[in-house]
Amino acid sequence: MFGWLALIVGLYFLAGWVGSSIPANREFTESADGVEIIVGTNGVHTTIAMPLRNADMDWTRIFPPSDTANPWRNYTHVAIGWGERAVFLNTPTWGDLSPLTVLRVVSMGGDALYHVEHWVRPAPSPDFRTIRISRAQYRKLVRALLRDLPERTPTRAVYPGYTDQDVFYDARGTYTTYKTCNEWTGQTLRMAGIRTGAWTPFAGSVMKWVPPFDPAYVPDGAPDRVPGK
Template sequence: MNRLKKSLRIGLLAGFVLALALLLGTCVPVNRAFRPAPAGIPVFVVSNGFHTDIVLPLREPRTGTDWLTWLENPAWARQFSAYQYVAMGWGNAGFYMASYGGHLPGAGTVLRALVPGPTLMHIDFYPAAPRPGPRAVALRVSEAQYRQLLNYVQASFERDSTGRLMPIPQAGYTPEDFFLQAKGKYHAFRTCNDWTNQGLKQAGIRAAWKAPLAGSVIYQVRKGGE
């Protein structure tokens, strides 16, 4: 019994230390010296309160980027030719699929997401730039920072043995969004928001040291845009 109590105390202490580390990670910025580039490339970070996406220009002439070409889907190229931006997000496959129809995933889905599991990339086409607000932050980044962010996002997509992207049969939540197979495993220490945060960090954009929650990402990136 004493051994059980000791194990329980150790477990509670470990949980407290982990929660404290995550909280402090939100408050500790990296790339503190980041400043928006006045004539830079527009980038947005958006949140629905739980999940964050990186929003990029659909076409970016300075870097020669055209997502409609890169995504290798003629139907999308026709449907979204007049659109201006595309949102990119990474997350747990089961959680994404359980969210169809606006449903909140059940407890079982949430618990399974705590252990390593398969992931998807979620893309959402925007006809115009997101409007900055409490859940959307606008930035201007240098060409070099944009290229680093671009490389990070593109490297997150999985490809088949022939080198092609792997869209899944199900459509997205609306006629404007879709899912593709992604690289990496989702778990409690590698969340959708951590994916966004890591991309910002690697690109030299202000971010949190650790960002398990959407608010963690938005807080630091907003400070960087001020």
């Protein structure tokens, strides 16, 4: 039994490596004068960050800083990630992750949430890398990010985050071993026309397609700090 289990796990990782090695949107090139986004990772989970406001989108209309416990900071960026509800809400640290939760998610899947963080002048780093995309691609990215957000109502639920600068919202979709949080990131990038893997179930599956961090690069605006959790 353990041998078969090891084989299944090994095949899953192999399939993830193969799927993420097949390029989607291979003709993509960075735009010289477009919108700078950030693809970030904590080693397990990935997120997409964008300017809080620009000519194409004002994210404060969708994710107002007033939903956070610290709405008074001069936020410049919003970071959006998608994941499994129980994992997001009940595991502020990886040490809090229950084996039973992992087993349930792997075997049955789970409802989804959006994790939304507000950042102030995030500084690029090896784990938070920039991509400059065209405005047309950015508008596609916005539409892709909004696709899993339920229609907003006056009583939309807001769940406290890990810090005073992040919160959770209900999201459409079901987390599965196929559609993981990182495959959601990859799918979102693919829908915007950005080059990434055809299937990206792991954080590394996403990040291997993002241009490496250049310490000499100066991002838009004055960098403040590397984003937190």
